[in-house]
Amino acid sequence: MPYDILIAPFLEFDFMRRALVAALALALGAAPIGVILMLRRMSLMGDAMAHAILPGAAVGFLVAGLNLFAMSIGGLIAGLLVALLAGVVARVTELKEDASLAAFFLVSLALGVTIVSARGTNIDLLHFLFGNVLGLDAASLVLIAAISTLSLLILALIWRPLVLECVDPGFLRSISRAGAPVHIAFLGLVVLNLVGGFQALGTLLAVGLMMLPAFTARFWTRDITAMILVAVLTGALSGYIGLLLSFHAGVAAGPAIILVAGALYIGSVLAGPVGGVLRQLFPKRHLEA
Amino acid sequence: MNAQLQFRDLTLGYDRHPAVHHLNGGIDAGALIAVVGPNGAGKSTLFKGIVGLLAPLAGRIELNGLKRRDIAYLPQVADIDRSFPINVYDMIAMGLWRSTGLFGSVGGNGRAQIHHAIEAVGLTGFEDRPIGTLSGGQMQRVLFARLLLQDARLIVLDEPFNAVDAKTVADLCALVQRWHGEKRTVVAALHDLELVRANFPEALLLARAPVAWGPTPDVLTPDNLAKARHMCEAFDAHAHECRVDAA
Numbered sequence: 001m002p003y004d005i006l007i008a009p010f011l012e013f014d015f016m017r018r019a020l021v022a023a024l025a026l027a028l029g030a031a032p033i034g035v036i037l038m039l040r041r042m043s044l045m046g047d048a049m050a051h052a053i054l055p056g057a058a059v060g061f062l063v064a065g066l067n068l069f070a071m072s073i074g075g076l077i078a079g080l081l082v083a084l085l086a087g088v089v090a091r092v093t094e095l096k097e098d099a100s101l102a103a104f105f106l107v108s109l110a111l112g113v114t115i116v117s118a119r120g121t122n123i124d125l126l127h128f129l130f131g132n133v134l135g136l137d138a139a140s141l142v143l144i145a146a147i148s149t150l151s152l153l154i155l156a157l158i159w160r161p162l163v164l165e166c167v168d169p170g171f172l173r174s175i176s177r178a179g180a181p182v183h184i185a186f187l188g189l190v191v192l193n194l195v196g197g198f199q200a201l202g203t204l205l206a207v208g209l210m211m212l213p214a215f216t217a218r219f220w221t222r223d224i225t226a227m228i229l230v231a232v233l234t235g236a237l238s239g240y241i242g243l244l245l246s247f248h249a250g251v252a253a254g255p256a257i258i259l260v261a262g263a264l265y266i267g268s269v270l271a272g273p274v275g276g277v278l279r280q281l282f283p284k285r286h287l288e289a
Numbered sequence: 290m291n292a293q294l295q296f297r298d299l300t301l302g303y304d305r306h307p308a309v310h311h312l313n314g315g316i317d318a319g320a321l322i323a324v325v326g327p328n329g330a331g332k333s334t335l336f337k338g339i340v341g342l343l344a345p346l347a348g349r350i351e352l353n354g355l356k357r358r359d360i361a362y363l364p365q366v367a368d369i370d371r372s373f374p375i376n377v378y379d380m381i382a383m384g385l386w387r388s389t390g391l392f393g394s395v396g397g398n399g400r401a402q403i404h405h406a407i408e409a410v411g412l413t414g415f416e417d418r419p420i421g422t423l424s425g426g427q428m429q430r431v432l433f434a435r436l437l438l439q440d441a442r443l444i445v446l447d448e449p450f451n452a453v454d455a456k457t458v459a460d461l462c463a464l465v466q467r468w469h470g471e472k473r474t475v476v477a478a479l480h481d482l483e484l485v486r487a488n489f490p491e492a493l494l495l496a497r498a499p500v501a502w503g504p505t506p507d508v509l510t511p512d513n514l515a516k517a518r519h520m521c522e523a524f525d526a527h528a529h530e531c532r533v534d535a536a
Contacts, residue, residue, distance in 0.1 A: 039373055039374070157392070158391075160391060160392070161391060163375065166370060166373055167369060167373045167375055167380070167420075168368070168369045168380075168383075170364055170367055170368050171367070171369075171383065171435075173342065174340055174361075175358065175386050175387070175439075176386065176391075221374075222374050222419055224373075224374045224375065227374060
């Protein structure tokens, strides 16, 4: 019986297997990025970048139809462009990075919706915004897996200066010029992972698999390595349970995955051992001095 | 003859308003010098200029035989994210950046150095504590341990003893003396004049323009201090263009 509920759907149906692999790969790549974004207090950055990807993907769609490669490249270019422009405006003018980023992503979003609605149908627009995790082909899977692999490798490479820039940016500036290139590489990874998630979950939901597991992890550990592990596991678990939920209850798969991630987050807010609500309501007796 | 650190008609400031005005002079290798002056006298600005975080409005700073990586800098208000999940050991280990670089690992030798640095600042036993749980004085000890590992030839300390207790000041001051003994150059901004008199053979009294510079007893006279207080008046939003000719 548990076999029928928990395992059989993936053995019997190709599309379920593909969706599961995609969700696992996305969790592996995106969750560590989400942890860093959270620790840098840039949690809304992912959201902004997800919007920024839209016009690029739309241009790809306009040129080549629902073509995986064209839409991904388009999205990647648009995302990187917005990240770079926002960074340049923030450094050159008085405007702070969050404000300049918000400006560019709002324009970008409007542009994207304009392009999609000029050519496509409402179905296309829905596909753009919320993805189609149950309709992934082999090429999409390869793309998602390649992006996850690449982002883990790059993350390992830039880990030390990245952490240093989070903890003590002034110190990094005083000993090295690596700060700016590392920051740009990291923004590139954010965009790359959102483009990967875009195929499966759409531009808007892709952020969910990046950020929600990171927030969840914060309630379970104070150690950054453990935090990343918990986040990856949470993301993977959300993908698995979300797909099962979608299969058995007939709800849309993408939102189901993010809703499970959301449920895990709320559960952690309540019951998490590190600063969770219950722990604060019923504190243990203080220790000896 | 050129000092290790030479200021030539140096003017530093923000938005054209000078905070350090026409400073000339040099700091020799191995010097132990205190920079003294009221708040707003330009001490922090001068230090930012020395470590290259602020470009001069006019004049220049010559670093003779010093590279950027030979300078260690402790800012007055470090923009450290104390809530970041990193422990004391890893925080201090960052001081080894020069030898490890971006990717290099911390070998057995490095671990021994880290161990000694932690011991030297009296934080043995605190290695695994997250930095968010430290007191202000303990955090300052962490930053000094990191400075120790940086093995710099010029050490720039911007008000390093603010808001720390007497014991911590004494311990950290001993480290400063140790650096002096190792022939490193130490420049520190300080407000505690007794501390300066007791520990720093040389002093620069700054009030945007230099008031006095030389052996500490000659610099920290009541006359000079009164003059410095007087010179450091309010910021003039409608100041005229400076007409002093470049030397």
